[in-house]
Structures are given as structure tokens and as C-alpha cells.
Amino acid sequence: MLKGKRVAVASPQGRFAAGAALIDGRRCLDIEAWGKHLVYRFEGELALHIHLGLFGRIRTGKQPVKPPQGAVRVRLISETHGVDINGPNTCEVLNDAELAMLVARIGPDVLRADADPALAFDRISASRTGIGLLLMDQSVIAGIGNIYRTEILWRQGIHPSVPGREITAKAFRNIWDDSVALLALGMRRNAIITVEGGTASRARYRERVNIFGKTTCPACAGPVTQMTLAGRKAYACEICQPRT
DNA sequence: TTGATTGTTACCGG
DNA sequence: TCCGGTAACAATCA
Numbered sequence: 001m002l003k004g005k006r007v008a009v010a011s012p013q014g015r016f017a018a019g020a021a022l023i024d025g026r027r028c029l030d031i032e033a034w035g036k037h038l039v040y041r042f043e044g045e046l047a048l049h050i051h052l053g054l055f056g057r058i059r060t061g062k063q064p065v066k067p068p069q070g071a072v073r074v075r076l077i078s079e080t081h082g083v084d085i086n087g088p089n090t091c092e093v094l095n096d097a098e099l100a101m102l103v104a105r106i107g108p109d110v111l112r113a114d115a116d117p118a119l120a121f122d123r124i125s126a127s128r129t130g131i132g133l134l135l136m137d138q139s140v141i142a143g144i145g146n147i148y149r150t151e152i153l154w155r156q157g158i159h160p161s162v163p164g165r166e167i168t169a170k171a172f173r174n175i176w177d178d179s180v181a182l183l184a185l186g187m188r189r190n191a192i193i194t195v196e197g198g199t200a201s202r203a204r205y206r207e208r209v210n211i212f213g214k215t216t217c218p219a220c221a222g223p224v225t226q227m228t229l230a231g232r233k234a235y236a237c238e239i240c241q242p243r244t
Numbered sequence: 245t246t247g248a249t250t251g252t253t254a255c256c257g258g
Numbered sequence: 259t260c261c262g263g264t265a266a267c268a269a270t271c272a
Contacts, residue, residue, distance in 0.1 A: 036251075053251045055269040071269065087269045089252060129261065138252085145250050192250065231264075232251085249270090256264085 001060065002028040002040070005078035019093035020074060022046055028076075034106045035142025037090075040076070045096045048074070053089025060084075109142040110179040111187065117176045124164040124172060131167055132160025132229045135175075143183055146232045150212045151194035152178050159241040160227070160234050166244075211235045 006027050009020040026042040033039065040048040052058070059069070065082030068075060073091045076083040085091060094102065107123070108115035120141040124134050134140050135149045144152065153160050156174050158167070167175075186192050193208045211217060211224050217237035224235050 051252075053268065054249055055251085057269080089268070127260090133262085136251090147250060186250095230262085232249090246272100248272095252267090254264100254266085256262105258261085258263105 001081040002076055002078050002083060003031060004028065005080070007042070008077040010075040010077065019048075019091075022093045023048060028078075033109070034103050034112070035109045035138050036145070037102065037106065039094075039099065047094045047096075047099050048076075049090060049092050049094050049099070049102065050085055050088050051090035052085075053087075056088040057086040058083060059086065105139055107138060107140045107142045110176065111143055111183050117172075120176070121167075121169065121172045124167055125169075127164035129164055130161045130229070131158060131164055131175075132234055134164050136230050136232070141176075141179075144179055146234070147192050147209060147212045148179065148182060148186075148194070149229075150235045151192075151209055152182065154211050154235075154237060154241060155194065157241055159236055159238075159243045160229060161243055211237060 004027065006025060007023065009024045023042045023046050026044060026046065028040055028042055030041040031039070032041065036051060038050040038052070040050070042048065050056070050058075060081065060083050062081055063077075063079070065075070065077060065084075068084060069086070071087050072084045073088055074085050076085075108117055108119050123140045124131065127134060132149060132153060135144050135152070136146065149160070152175060155178055156171065158171060158175070182194055191208070194210055194212075195208050210219075212235055213233075214224050214235065216222070217224055217240055220237065220239050222237055222239045224237055227234050227236070
């Protein structure tokens with residue numbers, strides 16, 4: 001809704017005044033993502049780089065735009081629409097060189113057509129680190145978050161503690177393909193859905209999953225173990241996901 | 245009011 | 259150098 005339009009920028013919380021001035025009045029050329037990083041490209045080789053982190057939200061609306069709700073860090077306004085970015089982890093303006101540095105440190109993004117999965121497998125197959133940690137390392141593979149990590153490994157029958165170097169090329173290919181399918185579905189449905197035939201539920205914040213946050217494995221009815229990986233909760237079925 | 249959380253980074257010690 | 263752990267930060271909702 002902003003693409004191709006000249007954008008006025010406001011920073012209601014006063015935290016973005018310097019960067020906002022750089023892109024104010026410029027045309028928005030493109031909106032693109034690398035992993036969880038969002039980039040609004042503007043005329044003059046400038047890009048607005050957003051990372052929503054755990055809590056960030058993007059609110060969109062038509063003109064006339066409503067008053068800012070909560071901690072709006074930047075507001076982009078065109079003739080027809082407004083976009084508010086609330087509570088992002090990152091909100092900054094980058095030039096082309098800075099954007100190139102950002103993209104260079106992000107691993108292949110499972111949702112990008114130009115992604116090279118071999119780059120991810122090279123890192124994984126050379127590492128002693130558990131695959132559960134590696135899938136969360138955005139410099140190894142980009143786009144998978146905490147819920148998807150647990151769900152993908154369960155679907156593939158691989159325990160999160162299996163070292164990267166023990167992941168075969170075939171197993172990696174399955175992880176990659178499953179990630180592409182699940183994240184693409186999630187994007188289409190605007191919900192995390194990892195259950196076959198699942199639909200977005202209002203019951204638990206638009207997610208429909210197999211074992212994340214569960215205590216019983218839906219496949220074998222065995223107990224689901226909870227662990228902490230990279231400081232985040234992860235789950236596995238010790239029966240369906242053998243450690244070797 | 246409290247606690248949990250779809251995330252990242254810096255820093256430290258082994 | 260690699261790797262794992264911890265803290266800090268952030269905003270919202272139940």
C-alpha cells in the first residue's frame with residue numbers, strides 16, 4: 001500500500017526524528033524481507049530497516065489515519081494509507097552499503113527464491129552444535145523462529161540435540177523443504193499452522209501446532225519433554241525424535 | 245499486578 | 259575459535 005507512493009514520516013514518540021528526516025517525502029520503491037528483517041526501500045539509496053523482535057507490531061490503515069496507539073516508533077503516511085510500527089527491536093535508516101552488510105550476515109532465507117540452501121547445510125554439517133540451536137541461528141538459516149523450530153524437528157523425527165554434523169544431506173533437505181512449506185503457509189494464513197489440515201484458531205493466539213507447549217505427543221501419546229535451547233523453550237518427543 | 249513471550253545482541257568463561 | 263549460558267532490552271496480553 002506504500003509501494004510507489006511518496007511517504008511522509010512521523011515519529012510520534014520522538015525516538016526516530018533523525019532517521020525520519022532522511023526518508024521524509026521520498027517515494028517508497030519496494031518492500032522486501034531477509035529472514036525476519038524488513039526493509040522499505042526509498043529513493044536515494046536509503047532503506048528503512050525494521051526488525052520487530054518479540055513484541056513489535058505493524059498496524060496498517062486507510063486515511064484518515066487514527067491517532068497512534070501505544071509506542072509507535074515511526075509512522076509512514078501516504079495519500080491513501082498509514083502504517084504504524086510499534087515497539088520494534090530495530091528501526092533505522094540504512095544506505096546501500098549498510099544494507100549490503102546487513103544482508104551479508106543473514107543466512108539463506110527459506111522464503112526467498114534466491115536462497116541457497118547449500119550455504120546452510122555447509123554450516124550445519126560442520127558444527128557440533130545441536131540442530132535445535134542451529135535452526136534458531138539466523139546467520140545459518142533465516143526465518144525459522146522458536147515455535148517453528150520445535151514443530152519442524154518433530155515433523156522430521158529429529159531430536160533438537162542431534163549435532164549438526166550428524167544431519168545427513170537428505171535430512172537437511174527435508175528440514176529445508178518442510179520449512180519452506182510451513183512458513184509459506186503461515187504467511188498466507190497469517191498464523192502459525194504446523195498441523196496437517198489445521199486452521200487458524202482464536203483459542204491460542206492464531207497458532208495450531210503439534211507439540212509446542214504440549215505435554216503429550218499427538219503421534220505416539222508418549223510424554224513430551226521440555227528443554228531450554230538458546231534461552232527459549234523447546235519441546236521434543238523422545239520416542240518419535242530419537243537422539244541418534 | 246505479574247508473568248510469559250512468534251527475538252537479537254553483547255559479553256563472559258570454558 | 260567455537261560454543262553455551264546469561265543478561266538486557268522491548269511491548270502486549272491474559
